[in-house]
Structures are given as C-alpha cells and as structure tokens.
Amino acid sequence: MKAVVFHEHGDANVLRYEDAPDPKVGPKDVLIRVRASGTNYNDVWARRGLPGMQFDLPHISGSDVAGDVVEVGSAVASVKVGDPVVSHPSLSCRVCEMCVSGHEYFCRQFKIWGFQTGPYDGGYAELARLPEANVLPKPANLSWEEAASMPLVLLTDWHMLVTRAQLRQGEDVLIWGASSGIGVIAIQIAKLLGARVIAVAGTDEKCSKAKALGADDTINYRTQDVVQEVRRLTNKQGVDVVFEHTGAQTWERSIASMARGARLVICGNTTGYEAKTDLRFVFNKQLNLLGSHQGNKAELVRGMREVAAGRIKPVLDSVLPLKDAKVAHEKIEKGDHFGKIVLVP
Secondary structure (H helix, E strand, O other): OEEEEEOOOOOHHHOEEEEOOOOOOOOOEEEEEEEEEEOOHHHHHHHHOOOOOOOOOOEOOOOEEEEEEEEEOOOOOOOOOOOEEEEOOEEOOOOOHHHHOOOHHHOOOOEEOOOOOOOOOOOOEOEEEEEHHHEEEOOOOOOHHHHHOOHHHHHHHHHHHHHHOOOOOOOEEEEOOOOOHHHHHHHHHHHHOOOEEEEEEOOHHHHHHHHHHOOOEEEEOOOOOHHHHHHHHOOOOOEEEEEEOOOHHHHHHHHHOEEEEEEEEEOOOOOOOOOOOOHHHHHHOOOEEEEOOOOOHHHHHHHHHHHHOOOOOOOEEEEEEHHHHHHHHHHHHHOOOOOEEEEEO
C-alpha cells in the first residue's frame, strides 16, 4: 500500500509518500480501506518529536479515518466486510478497571491512535488496521471526507465541554482558536448545550466564519484586547467556562477572563507548555482548572448521534491528495485554515 511515512523527526520535509507493508489482521482486528483521513495538530507533534515521549519509527500518522471494511479477524462479531466505518482513536486494553469503568483514557496502556503508534500504524495510508472496539458506523449523512474530519475533535470537545466542564444552558464560554479543528466543533457543542459563545480568532474573516457557525460574539486577538472585550461583553463578570488548547501565549488572558467560581478546561498547548499563573486569581476567585485528554467510546457515540441528526456539522477547510500531507502540515503550523484539512488516498 501507499502511505505517508516519516523515518526521522523534523519539519514537514521529513514526510515521505512511499510504499509500506499492508497491515496484518489479528483475530480481533478490522482492516479498513481508507477513503479519507483527517489531519490534527497531534500529527505535527508526532512528526516534530516530543521530549520524553517515544515514537516508533518509521511512523505513519493519522488518528481519523473513514472507509469501508475489507477484512475482519476471526473473533470479530460486530463488524462485517463492506461496512462503512469511522475510527475511534483511543487505544486501550479494554479489560482493566479503568477501561471497564468508562475511563479508558486512564488505562496504563492508553495511546492515541496515529499519534503514539505501535503496534497499530495510523491512517495516512490506503489501508488501516484497528481493533474491533475502535470502529463505529459512519453517519450516513456525511461524505467520506466529512466523516474523516470528525472523530478526534468531536471526542476531544465532547469530553472537555460536556464531561469535564459540564457546560450548562445560559453560561458564557470563551473559545480560543475558534478556527481550528477542535474550535469549530466546540462552538457547535456549546450552542447545542445552550451556552453563549465568545469565539476568539486571528482574522476578521475567521471571526465572521465563527459567527456563521453559531458564535454569539467574536474577538480578533490581533486587533482587540481579549480580556477587556470579555469584560465588556459580560458586564465585567468574566466567563463561566474557558475552552483552552493553545497554552502559554493565551493562559494568563484565560485566567484573567474567568468569572468567580469559573471553570477552565484545557486539552493542549500548541504555543508552549510553560505557562505563568497568578495564583491570587486562582484562590481569590475560587477558580477550577480542569485537565482533559481524549474521552471514551460512549462519548464519541453520543456525539456522533448529534452529527447524524445534523445538529453538529463537519467544517472542512480543504481536501488534499494523501501525497500532499506536507502541504496540510504546513497549513496547520501556519494556522492558515478554518476547520479540518482532510487527505484522500
């Protein structure tokens, strides 16, 4: 099969479109003919390499795929050849106490498929192998490309806003990186929950697109003071929830934008992980800082029901040939996109 592979860490030039071995299906595995593969920032992190984290090399990235099943293992019962499916990107043992209690993200064997590979390579390929537990039906109302744009960001956002932050109707939520893959879905989930959305982006065009998705108010962080705008929009109260994933460059403004007793939920650090915190804000305002990492399959299933019902819609920036993964990575690193970039073999 053809795949996009890197044999060493580095910039986007290390990505190679080349022949790779076809995956070998085990008894509980499903083999998917990949019709489309979504891109995510974790693909960039894996390619660059992260201190203290081991990546098997050569590495095939890709945590999101949509495709049809072409082979199933001898012990597979819930999936058959020909089924259109999407990936659930959280790999875990499925038998430990954490997994069976619905907390698979705390499993000692937990990995994000396509990010921390081994023994399962990711979805930047013509064929992808996953455990039976890690596939679910593709919503019939989505194209292959639309379906491939959803799983990782939908799962991440659902766990952040529904499970961790417990966002409620009538609350104000500040969403950083509103033009990103997780930002465009976060806007829609927050509106589905009945919240008032204040979306932050870096251009007026992106702010307009965020409003078209349902954001009530927008802030252009390049031309406006985010904290002062939040104070103005909330009558100096601050927001009830901050949706964080950018890290060091936005952290202090996030803390300063919070109302008394507010919750901040964070899943990433694209601008750096060493953030400065004025602890006086934390204890005087009794703030709640919530970490969030992936989610469980039940959360993804619930989110996909909303997608199938048309209440959460995919947002595609562009669709590129798989061989042009380098272009996709460069667009992600520059922030030159609105929504998801999808690759097609």
